[in-house]
Amino acid sequence: MTALAQSADVWGRVLSFDHYGELLVLVRNSLIAGAVLGLVGGLVGTFVLMRDLAFAVHGISELSFAGAAAALLLGANVVGGSVAGALTAAAVIGTMGVAARDRNSLIGVLMPFGLGLGVLFLALYPGRSANKFGLLTGQIVAIDTPRLSWLTGISVFVLVCLAVVWRPLAFASVDPDVAAARGVPVRALSAVFMLVLGLAVAASVQIVGALLVLALICTPAAAALRVTASPVLAPILSVVFAVVSVLGGILLALGAAVPISPYVTTLSFVIYLVCRLIGARRA
Amino acid sequence: MTSVIELRGAALAYGGRRLWSGLDLDVRAGEFLVVLGANGTGKSSLLRVLLGLRKLSAGSVRVGGGPPRRGGGDVGYVPQRLETSPLTPLRARDLVRFGLDGHRFGPRRAGRAVRRRVDAALADVGAAAYADRPVGLLSSGERQRVRVAQALVADPAVLLCDEPLSSLDPGSQATVVGLLDRRRRAAGTAVVLVTHEIEPVLGVADRFLCLSGGRFSAGTADEMLTSAVLSELYGADVEVVRDGGRVAVLGLPRADR
Numbered sequence: 050m051t052a053l054a055q056s057a058d059v060w061g062r063v064l065s066f067d068h069y070g071e072l073l074v075l076v077r078n079s080l081i082a083g084a085v086l087g088l089v090g091g092l093v094g095t096f097v098l099m100r101d102l103a104f105a106v107h108g109i110s111e112l113s114f115a116g117a118a119a120a121l122l123l124g125a126n127v128v129g130g131s132v133a134g135a136l137t138a139a140a141v142i143g144t145m146g147v148a149a150r151d152r153n154s155l156i157g158v159l160m161p162f163g164l165g166l167g168v169l170f171l172a173l174y175p176g177r178s179a180n181k182f183g184l185l186t187g188q189i190v191a192i193d194t195p196r197l198s199w200l201t202g203i204s205v206f207v208l209v210c211l212a213v214v215w216r217p218l219a220f221a222s223v224d225p226d227v228a229a230a231r232g233v234p235v236r237a238l239s240a241v242f243m244l245v246l247g248l249a250v251a252a253s254v255q256i257v258g259a260l261l262v263l264a265l266i267c268t269p270a271a272a273a274l275r276v277t278a279s280p281v282l283a284p285i286l287s288v289v290f291a292v293v294s295v296l297g298g299i300l301l302a303l304g305a306a307v308p309i310s311p312y313v314t315t316l317s318f319v320i321y322l323v324c325r326l327i328g329a330r331r332a
Numbered sequence: 333m334t335s336v337i338e339l340r341g342a343a344l345a346y347g348g349r350r351l352w353s354g355l356d357l358d359v360r361a362g363e364f365l366v367v368l369g370a371n372g373t374g375k376s377s378l379l380r381v382l383l384g385l386r387k388l389s390a391g392s393v394r395v396g397g398g399p400p401r402r403g404g405g406d407v408g409y410v411p412q413r414l415e416t417s418p419l420t421p422l423r424a425r426d427l428v429r430f431g432l433d434g435h436r437f438g439p440r441r442a443g444r445a446v447r448r449r450v451d452a453a454l455a456d457v458g459a460a461a462y463a464d465r466p467v468g469l470l471s472s473g474e475r476q477r478v479r480v481a482q483a484l485v486a487d488p489a490v491l492l493c494d495e496p497l498s499s500l501d502p503g504s505q506a507t508v509v510g511l512l513d514r515r516r517r518a519a520g521t522a523v524v525l526v527t528h529e530i531e532p533v534l535g536v537a538d539r540f541l542c543l544s545g546g547r548f549s550a551g552t553a554d555e556m557l558t559s560a561v562l563s564e565l566y567g568a569d570v571e572v573v574r575d576g577g578r579v580a581v582l583g584l585p586r587a588d589r
Contacts, residue, residue, distance in 0.1 A: 099420060213437050220434035223420055223467070224427070226411045227482070230383045230492075231435045232403015274419040278466030283421035 065304035072303045078192040079256070083299050085204045086253050086265060087292030092211055093249040094270030094291070095284045096242060099222040103267045105142050108156035109250045111163035112138035114259030116251075117184050118170035127184075128199040132251040138163065139247030143240055167259075187258035187310040196255065203252045210245050214238055219280065256295065257313050264314040265291055272321040275328035290320045335394075336361050336406075336489050336522045337382065342391035344377055351377055352546045353390070361489065362520040364513065366533050368556075369543035370566055375526045378543075379492045382524070383407060396489045403435055408483030408521075410493040413500065414475050418468035424478045425450050425463045431482035453485035454478070457511050473504030480511050484521070491515070493525040497532055505532040512536075530557070530581050557581065 097106055116134020120127045138159060145155055167184070182188075192200070211218075221228040221235045229235045253262045269290035273283050298313030335358040343353035351374035359365050369375050380386040381393055384400035384407075393399065396406035408431070428450045433440060454463045457477045462470060470478065476496060483491055491512065497505040512523050513536045527533060540556040542549050544565050549556070557579060562570040571582040 095421060098417070101417070212439055215439065216430075216433065217435055217437060219422070220430045223416055223422055224414055224430070224479075227409055227479070228430075228434065229385065230403075230407075230409035230411075231431070232401075233435045271419070274421055278421050278423055278468070280421050280423075280426050 062306040064301065065306075067304055069304060076192075076299060076303060078194060078197045079299055080296060082192050082197055082200050082256055083295035084292055085201055086256055087269075087295045088288050089204045089207050089249050090253055090265035090295075091269050091273075091288030091291035092284050093207070093246060094266045094268075095273070095287050096218060096222060097246065097266055098270050098274060099219070100242070102246065103263065104153055104156050105139075106246065106250060106263055106266050108142060108160045108163070109135050109138040109247055110254055110259045110262040111160045111167070113247075113251045113254045114184055115163040115167035115170065117254060117259075118167040118174070121176070121184070122170045122174045126199075128196055128203075128251070128255060131254050132203070132248065134163070135247040135251035135254075136244065139243040139250075143243035182308065183258065184254065185258045185260050186308040187256055187261060187313070188308065192255070200252050200255060203248050207245050207248050207252075210241060214241055218242060256309070257298075258308070258310050261310045261314055264310075264317045265295065268314075268317040268321050269294060272317070272324035275321075275324040290317065290324075294320065334361055335359060336396055337524070338392075338394040340392045342381070342388050342393055344374060344381065344386070345389040346374075346377070350389075350546060352543060352548065355391070355548050357541065357548070357550065359490075359522050359524060361522055362516050364516055364523045364533075364536055364538045365525070365541055366530075366537040366539070367524065367526045367541045367543065368528075368530070368562075368565060373543045374546075375543055376494055379409075379494050379524070379526060382490070382492055383409060405486055406489045408486065408488035408491045410476070410479050410483045410491070410496045412495045412498050413472050414467075414479060416468050416475075418466070420466065420468045422467045423464050424459060424467060424470065424474075425454060427467055427478055428453050428482045428485055431485040449485055453481040456484065456515075457481045471504075473500055473507065476500060476504065476508055477511065480508060484515060487519070488521060490522045490524065493523065493527075495526055495528065497527055497529045502532070505529060509533055509536055528584075530584065534579050553579070 097103060113131045113135035117127050117131035120130025141159065142152060142156060145151070217228065217233045218238050221233050221238050225235050249266060250262055253265045257265050270287040272290050273286035277283050277286060294313050294317035297316045298309055301312040302309040337357065337359035339355050339357040342355040344351045367375050367378065377386060381388055382395055382400055384402040384404060400407070429442065429446065432446055432449060451463070454460050457480050459474065459477050459481055462474060467475065493512065496508055500508065509532045512525065515521050516523050525533065534553065537553060539550055539552055542556055542561060542565050557572050559570060559572045562572060562581065566584065569583050573580045573582060
């Protein structure tokens with residue numbers, strides 16, 4: 050009997066819809082931020098896969114976490130710290146790791162260093178521990194209006210950049226030799242994409258946390274590419290998958306006592322599995 | 333006949349090291365020129381000069397009547413075979429379309445004219461059947477055909493090919509060379525092809541440009557494809573056998589395959 054009660058209790062902590070209406074109002078900002086980040090993550094993710102940068106996303110998010118933790122400790126703007134960390138990592142990876150083999154070892158070196166720094170800053174930080182945990186595993190109630198403005202501003206900038214460079218970036222990503230011969234500034238575009246990626250990662254860290262950014266920037270795109278090779282449909286599907294994962298994750302996590310990340314990651318993983326099955330039948 | 337490529341006293345140095353010098357070359361419209369030479373002799377750099385991606389250290393170069401411009405529309409380019417992930421979100425027709433507007437920034441819709449040109453280019457290389465197949469699922473030979481279509485879709489005056497035949501099977505090599513040959517005869521496109529594979533271009537190439545030890549020599553197949561010239565070129569004991577109209581090159585080092 051006690052085992053049953055205990056298990057019911059655990060489920061009550063994982064899924065609970067008590068006072069749902071009142072809670073929903075509280076997370077309005079998070080829902081907006083989630084939709085925007087889903088849009089950004091879904092689009093950036095297609096290029097991350099085309100350019101084979103999934104591991105770089107993870108490395109950048111750890112440094113972004115370190116930057117955010119430092120900002121928290123110093124009482125500075127957390128989004129600003131997160132952006133600074135992410136851009137530093139993106140710049141290092143972009144300039145030093147041009148060849149894929151160099152890049153991966155470089156990221157392998159950077160990542161634990163970033164994570165270690167972040168842990169140090171958090172350990173020194175005297176404030177609430179919920180803030181600390183949130184940077185790693187995500188948080189939904191922490192999106193106040195100034196932070197939402199930051200996230201929206203960053204996202205709009207990323208979207209405008211992508212709209213401008215989309216076609217030459219796709220060309221340079223799939224066939225850099227011919228693109229260069231056709232006059233596409235391949236190296237400059239690569240730098241622009243690292244900037245865009247750094248910003249997208251820093252923004253995503255605010256919602257899903259540093260450890261799980263890939264669920265937003267890689268998984269939805271990977272799922273989309275399993276079911277279509279159309280250059281128009283792939284980014285659209287990727288965005289739909291990312292938005293569904295984040296918004297669904299927030300709505301499911303709302304009444305529960307555990308962080309948001311398991312919901313987002315599970316949703317996006319299930320979408321990926323379904324797409325793999327469909328893709329396997331198609332091929 | 334007008335020259336679409338003109339090099340006069342051209343030389344290229346790289347970080348103080350002289351790659352080659354003293355190159356005088358004219359390539360006529362519709363001519364098929366094959367460039368031979370061992371690895372590291374500067375064949376690809378010659379193409380990069382013609383593409384406007386590198387500057388000569390001495391001499392002058394003109395392509396299509398003017399100095400080569402980076403990304404100029406008169407030149408098409410087909411390099412070695414393309415490696416792509418099977419998950420690349422592009423179909424064959426999307427790759428060909430890059431040849432028209434892949435270098436342009438900003439959002440743009442594919443108009444009917446663009447689609448028609450892409451379809452025509454795909455049909456020209458016999459790739460219409462797999463126009464909508466994902467690039468990652470094409471065979472190497474199919475992908476190289478699609479890239480020829482991409483290079484030709486903008487109607488260039490010159491087509492530069494940098495080892496487009498490497499790691500293709502003999503059938504695909506013959507197909508690609510056949511496509512280039514048909515194009516230059518039909519549209520007067522000059523073809524400059526760098527290759528280590530001599531057999532597929534025998535009977536098609538008008539002239540051979542051989543590069544060794546920083547010097548060039550050029551001539552017809554009869555002049556250049558001799559045991560003496562090729563042995564010196566590759567630093568190996570190469571033998572050229574002629575039997576009636578057929579030519580066989582024996583003893584070529586095969587390290588590139």
